[in-house]
Amino acid sequence: MNVQVVSDKQAGGRAGFKVFEQALAKGAKVLGLATGSTPVTIYEQLVASNLDFSQLTSVNLDEYVGLNADHPQSYHYFMQQHLFNAKPFAKSYVPDGTNADAAAETKRYDDIIKENPIDLQLLGLGQNGHIGFNEPGTDPESTTHKVALTESTIAANARFFDNADEVPRFAYSMGVGSILQAKQILIVAYGEAKAAAVAAMVQGPITPDVPASYLQTHPNVTVILDEAAASQLD
Ligand code: F6R
Numbered sequence: 001m002n003v004q005v006v007s008d009k010q011a012g013g014r015a016g017f018k019v020f021e022q023a024l025a026k027g028a029k030v031l032g033l034a035t036g037s038t039p040v041t042i043y044e045q046l047v048a049s050n051l052d053f054s055q056l057t058s059v060n061l062d063e064y065v066g067l068n069a070d071h072p073q074s075y076h077y078f079m080q081q082h083l084f085n086a087k088p089f090a091k092s093y094v095p096d097g098t099n100a101d102a103a104a105e106t107k108r109y110d111d112i113i114k115e116n117p118i119d120l121q122l123l124g125l126g127q128n129g130h131i132g133f134n135e136p137g138t139d140p141e142s143t144t145h146k147v148a149l150t151e152s153t154i155a156a157n158a159r160f161f162d163n164a165d166e167v168p169r170f171a172y173s174m175g176v177g178s179i180l181q182a183k184q185i186l187i188v189a190y191g192e193a194k195a196a197a198v199a200a201m202v203q204g205p206i207t208p209d210v211p212a213s214y215l216q217t218h219p220n221v222t223v224i225l226d227e228a229a230a231s232q233l234d
Helices: 009-025 040-048 075-084 102-115 151-160 176-180 192-203 211-217
Strands: 002-006 030-033 057-060 062-064 091-093 120-124 145-148 170-173 184-189 221-226
Touching (some): 057 075, 062 075, 184 192, 184 211
Parallel strands (some): 030 057, 057 091
């Protein structure tokens, strides 16, 4: 793993942008994208740049089951706001949260990933070591699957919804195995709350208890951290 420590999120945005720029210069055609707070400064850099995505394909990691693309809490909507409105891709794929048929939707998404092998996958890191919605215990060979959100995630999300019934209970997520198929991976983490997960990901044993630890088995991973997130590395 190539670990880079930067001063803050803004510097992380610039360092992450460079990884995208270099991948595109080498001919990357399919970008795997993530939502959440971590990628925001990278997306800001991409939006401000001259890079052109109009011939490229994007494939997102995950989406809540039950939310349509226009719902402000959907990951579709997040991507529109932070990247796609400013920088449209030729094709952008996000799991379809409105498809109630999980078997059909996860197969459809796995077929999309097969047809569009990901050149560079961007990831954030959960405090418990999750990547995508792959929580501790997830099969490292997993492909796209339906995930039951934990009670703590449901409670944490409740503040974003008008009505408790609207809070998603499930998500569709690429699996750990799907993520490891990407040719190159960029994982970014900021803040002290992520420090233990970062140390476990980079230096801990490879174990389903820390899904991100499987990134140690991948030949081309860049890790961008601020000093707080790097503080438990030896
Ligand atoms: C987002 C995703 C999640 C987040 C992770 C970190 O698509 O799959 O794994 O990357 O939960 O979230 P933030 O960046 O909000 O700390």
